[in-house]
Amino acid sequence: MHDPTSSPSRSAADARALEAHLRALRIELADLPEHRREEVVDDVRAHVVDAAESGRPLPQVLAGLTAPAAFRSELGLPPRGDGSPLVAARVLQASAAVVALVTAALTLYGHVLSSVPWQAGTGQGQAHDLPAGLASGSVVAVAPAVVAVLAAALLVVPRGFAAGPGRSLRPAAHAVSWVCAVALTAATLVDLGGSGWWWFPAALLAWAAVVVPRRLRRAPSTRGTAVRRWLRAAVVLLPVGLWTGAVLVSQGLNPLEGGRSALHLAVVAALVVVGVLVGLGSRAGHVALAAAGALVMVLAVVEMGMLVLAVWWSGGVWLLLGLVGLVDSTARSRRSSTPGTPATA
Amino acid sequence: MQDLFVAVDAVEREGEERITTSLRKGLLELCVLALLARRDHYGLELADDLVARGLTASEGSLYPLLARLRDAGAVETRWESRDGSRPRRYYAITPTGRTQLAASTRVWRQTSAQVDELLEES
Numbered sequence: 077m078h079d080p081t082s083s084p085s086r087s088a089a090d091a092r093a094l095e096a097h098l099r100a101l102r103i104e105l106a107d108l109p110e111h112r113r114e115e116v117v118d119d120v121r122a123h124v125v126d127a128a129e130s131g132r133p134l135p136q137v138l139a140g141l142t143a144p145a146a147f148r149s150e151l152g153l154p155p156r157g158d159g160s161p162l163v164a165a166r167v168l169q170a171s172a173a174v175v176a177l178v179t180a181a182l183t184l185y186g187h188v189l190s191s192v193p194w195q196a197g198t199g200q201g202q203a204h205d206l207p208a209g210l211a212s213g214s215v216v217a218v219a220p221a222v223v224a225v226l227a228a229a230l231l232v233v234p235r236g237f238a239a240g241p242g243r244s245l246r247p248a249a250h251a252v253s254w255v256c257a258v259a260l261t262a263a264t265l266v267d268l269g270g271s272g273w274w275w276f277p278a279a280l281l282a283w284a285a286v287v288v289p290r291r292l293r294r295a296p297s298t299r300g301t302a303v304r305r306w307l308r309a310a311v312v313l314l315p316v317g318l319w320t321g322a323v324l325v326s327q328g329l330n331p332l333e334g335g336r337s338a339l340h341l342a343v344v345a346a347l348v349v350v351g352v353l354v355g356l357g358s359r360a361g362h363v364a365l366a367a368a369g370a371l372v373m374v375l376a377v378v379e380m381g382m383l384v385l386a387v388w389w390s391g392g393v394w395l396l397l398g399l400v401g402l403v404d405s406t407a408r409s410r411r412s413s414t415p416g417t418p419a420t421a
Numbered sequence: 422m423q424d425l426f427v428a429v430d431a432v433e434r435e436g437e438e439r440i441t442t443s444l445r446k447g448l449l450e451l452c453v454l455a456l457l458a459r460r461d462h463y464g465l466e467l468a469d470d471l472v473a474r475g476l477t478a479s480e481g482s483l484y485p486l487l488a489r490l491r492d493a494g495a496v497e498t499r500w501e502s503r504d505g506s507r508p509r510r511y512y513a514i515t516p517t518g519r520t521q522l523a524a525s526t527r528v529w530r531q532t533s534a535q536v537d538e539l540l541e542e543s
Contacts, residue, residue, distance in 0.1 A: 115491065115498065119464060119484045122510035126465035129507075141481035150485030151492075 090134040094124055097138055104144035104156060107243060116147075159243035160407035161289035166231050166238065168285035169253055171399055173221075173228035175373070175392065176260060176278040180221035182377065183271045220263035220275060224282065227256035245289050257282035273385055277373070277392020284400055292407050301404070308397045309355030312365060315390070316347045359405045366398025445477055449486055451529060452476045454522040457496065457514040464510055487512060495521050
């Protein structure tokens with residue numbers, strides 16, 4: 077392609093101003109096929125170079141051009157969103173798939189353990205000793221995770237399936253999220269007395285992948301956003317406060333004398349910081365909360381101690397709140413940098 | 422009293438500009454095709470011609486229109502260097518564009534005649 081900007085008469089500042097305008101135009105028309113987008117960019121570039129060469133000041137030429145967002149509208153394209161609902165659906169759906177896979181592995185493991193005859197570990201047990209019902213039980217254990225992985229793959233891998241015009245979320249992708257959420261909820265409810273509750277965090281993440289993108293499509297209220305942030309912070313700070321209170325009541329004012337390690341206090345301090353950052357809407361705070369949630373879930377699985385299910389859930393809730401807060405704050409920063417889209421608080 | 426006349430004048434001028442803009446907007450496509458039917462133009466030349474004839478106030482509004490016409494197959498673009506000068510981006514009307522121009526011209530003549538007749542009656 078010929079580059080008409082290579083005229084030596086144009087100053088570096090002019091070149092930068094022109095490239096900034098063309099970059100904004102490219103971003104605005106990002107969902108057009110590349111050849112159509114580049115044709116438009118070539119049209120505008122050629123006009124600007126010709127006008128500047130005829131002696132017109134570049135700022136005046138650029139001011140006379142149709143603004144990128146108006147250009148998009150003149151082409152009959154729908155207004156371009158900030159892509160936040162699409163990003164939220166992908167992040168939450170992928171997280172639901174990962175948690176569902178871990179849950180399936182745990183469920184399968186528990187299923188096998190409970191099915192092995194008493195000879196297990198003595199070297200006398202054989203594969204054919206396993207009850208015939210194990211195979212069908214395995215399918216039941218794995219099926220919800222397969223649904224979740226397929227849903228995440230559909231939303232993330234083929235570019236055109238989830239992303240509609242103007243970086244919107246296609247209805248088909250939204251329907252896939254619904255199917256996944258229903259499947260994981262069914263997995264939770266079918267075996268409530270047994271392994272069903274293990275599916276609860278994955279189901280929560282799957283429902284978040286349904287609800288959060290819908291919420292991000294609407295213009296958010298400043299008050300609602302702040303309330304959500306501090307509710308998330310309360311979920312982090314509440315257990316910390318309860319634990320600290322319990323220690324103070326039972327051990328007195330100096331918890332270190334009660335045998336509590338400095339590591340415990342450091343964890344408490346870190347969680348307080350994370351809670352406050354979450355309340356203030358910090359992206360780093362939400363990343364830390366999601367990471368802490370994932371770590372707690374891993375610890376629950378590795379330790380398998382008392383209250384393992386409660387620890388698994390707590391980690392799941394923190395992971396969920398961290399990710400939801402992260403997509404919220406990402407949407408906020410995108411909206412503040414995208415003209416014409418509503419900004420959140 | 423003089424302020425009132427100035428205000429009324431400003432409102433009238435504003436209304437006139439708005440009407441002109443919306444009428445021109447609808448007709449710009451026909452005008453661009455008509456100019457290109459005479460000969461190929463490069464973008465700035467086309468924009469200057471339209472501005473000089475008072476058919477558009479903003480030369481920038483030409484490019485979304487040219488992109489739409491190109492997508493519809495009515496216009497095609499090429500880089501061309503004439504008389505050893507720097508290559509320029511030329512726009513040419515296609516057979517589809519000529520068919521569209523003929524249809525638009527017919528509609529314009531019928532409509533403008535009917536509008537003229539109506540305005541004369543009123």
